[in-house]
Amino acid sequence: MGNPKAFLTIHRQEAGYRPVHERIGDFSEVEQTLNSNDRRTQASRCMDCGVPFCHWACPLGNKQPEWQDLLYRGRWKEAYHVLEQTCDFPEFTGRICPALCEKSCVLKLSCNEPVTIRENEAAIIEMAFREGYITPKQPVRNGKxxxxxxxxxxxxxxxxxxxxxxxxxxxxxxxxxxxxxxxxxxxxxxxxxxxxxxxxxxxxxxxxxxxxxxxxxxxxxxxxxxxxxxxxxxxxxxxVPRDLPIEGRNLKGIHFALELLSQQNRKLEGIQIPPKNIINCKGKKVLIIGGGDTGSDCVGTANRHGAANVTQIEIMPKPPVEYNPQTSWPMYPQILKTSSSHEEGCLRRWNLASCRFIGNGNTLTGVEVEEVKWTSPINGSRPDIKKTGRKEIIEADLIFLAMGFxxxxxxxxxxxxxxxxxxxxxxxxxxxxxxxxxxxxxxxxxxxxxxxxxxxxxxxxxxxxxxxxxxxxx
Incomplete structure (x- = not known):
């Protein structure tokens, strides 16, 4: 631990996202990076805790305090070698992992300013590729x-x-x-x-x-x-995506979330999509059913298509902001997550159950939803859902089902x-x-x-x- 007082004087600094008006026009990565000096400064905030909860929370068992200290000292190559011992692909986890380690960081639990572990991880692996620390390894074959x-x-x-x-x-x-x-x-x-x-x-x-x-x-x-x-x-x-088998499910304009996401990625790879199968959100009223990350990805994709408007609904209640006493540590915190896609434009609503899809002929025009109410669990029982009878129709030209798998x-x-x-x-x-x-x-x-x-x-x-x-x- 090179600077034992850094966490007292240095605040968490995230790299942040590219400006909305810039990123909304392309599919390039939205997340920015800090310069190497600022990254080292952020690594100095790690307190090298006696019991490193970050290490405990990581499914891979990453040795975060060790490579944070090496990063702070500017020993990038050594930091990479420590990181690669436990993580095969830091370039993936450094971009898309929800950072279970950060949710368990003592600085998260004490002052809600965890070390930027995920971003630091991405910085280390990118430096390793850039500087040539990574070269092909040729193992001796065992014949199996x-x-x-x-x-x-x-x-x-x-x-x-x-x-x-x-x-x-x-x-x-x-x-x-x-x-x-x-x-x-x-x-x-x-x-x-x-x-x-x-x-x-x-x-x-x-x-x-x-x-x-x-x-x-x-x-x-x-x-x-x-x-x-x-x-x-x-x-x-x-x-296998979870379906929503309610009235009107066969109307034209209802798709699983991955139909949109996989098709868009294929188009960007130059893979030809049959014209009759192309999903285009341009100028459409888009509704996403499901409030998780996959739904958020649909929001970002629809916005980049130029959707007229995007709405995301969720049957569960709106989670608290920043802290949820129902999911305190060591549980994963169920709190309100606002993604980069949400920032780009999206109406979000909670406590809504879908009753039936509505169409004109065979074409989708909307969905009837009903507000629901959740009862608090008693003695460890599961929360119970109750219908309120308050129904409305949400207009939609395209609906994407993002309810998990x-x-x-x-x-x-x-x-x-x-x-x-x-x-x-x-x-x-x-x-x-x-x-x-x-x-x-x-x-x-x-x-x-x-x-x-x-x-x-x-x-x-x-x-x-x-x-x-x-x-x-x-």
Missing amino acids: RVAVIGSGPAGLATAQQLNRRGYEVTLFEKDELPGGLLRFGIPNFKLGKNIIDRRIRLMKDEGVIFKVNTMVGKEILAKDVLDSYDAICIAIGSE VHPEQEGLIKELSLPVNERKNISVNKKNQTIMDKVFACGDAVSGASLVVKAMASGRKTAEEIDKYLMNK
Whole structure:
């Protein structure tokens, strides 16, 4: 800890966003960066706590106090080497992680000014790429082959860890390009796809094999993969969106959120979209149902299309600002989040349940909503929802459903595959089949359901370790 009093005299300084009038016209990243001197000053605020809650809260177990101190001292290369020990892709988490570490920072809990851990992390990795600290590593091969199905954050982390342990790793991806939801779910204005491309090039240089436009079970038979590899990892994510099966659901103009987001990202990649499938919000009244990050991403995308107006509704009550006594630490704080997309223009409303979609012929014109009221939980019970009878119609030309994702099919099997081989109890009693299933593992959202990128990466790292143990013992 180089400056033990910095936190007393130096306030938190965020890099902030580009001006709204500038960023609204493009899909470039909205977040700005501080110069290296200011970044070091921000790192000096870390108190190197005796019990570092930031480290405890991070799914990856990042050693934040260590690399904050190295950053403060200007030892960027060493800071990077400490960071890479626990995080495979700081360039991703440094941009899109909700920073569980910052929510647990003592300076957050004491004065609501946590260390800028996430931004500092992004600064370290970008300096490492810029200064050439990162070069391809060529591991000694051990002659064993592993297939990873799915190239999202969990699959990429699994592949990188196994490749660097000497395995020949092949990543199968059903889409046109690798990255999973990093590429086709998260808008470019939050994560530029050149950042993903840079990492993929590095992984290819290190020997990872990527096979895109390839769905295991369709283009390649699952049995062929089972027979050809010493171990298989299922990292297919959780991509089935939650539907809203109310009256009028089939009207033209109602889409799942990812239909808009993935299509926009494909267009920016130069991938051709059939004209009849193109979704354009220009001049339209846009309504997003769902108040989370995916809904926020739809807000930003619709604004960049030139929507006439954008409304986002949520069935849950409006959360408190800055502090919520119902979710005090160590729980993740459920507080009002105003994203860069919201700042660009959006009417936000809460406590609204959708009753029916309304249309003129087959074309959407709006949705009837009803105000609801939530009762406070008693003795640990779940909050109860009550209808108030107060209904209204919200006009809309386009509606995007952003209500989360349902768990993948075969939940029991997938969860069992996420366990170490010696802890599996319910997979096959037939010895022949048992031999096959021994070599299959699973990780990421396929196991947990839709979650955070940082948790998917942590799951991928853990699964790579289990695969390594399994193959070494074998």
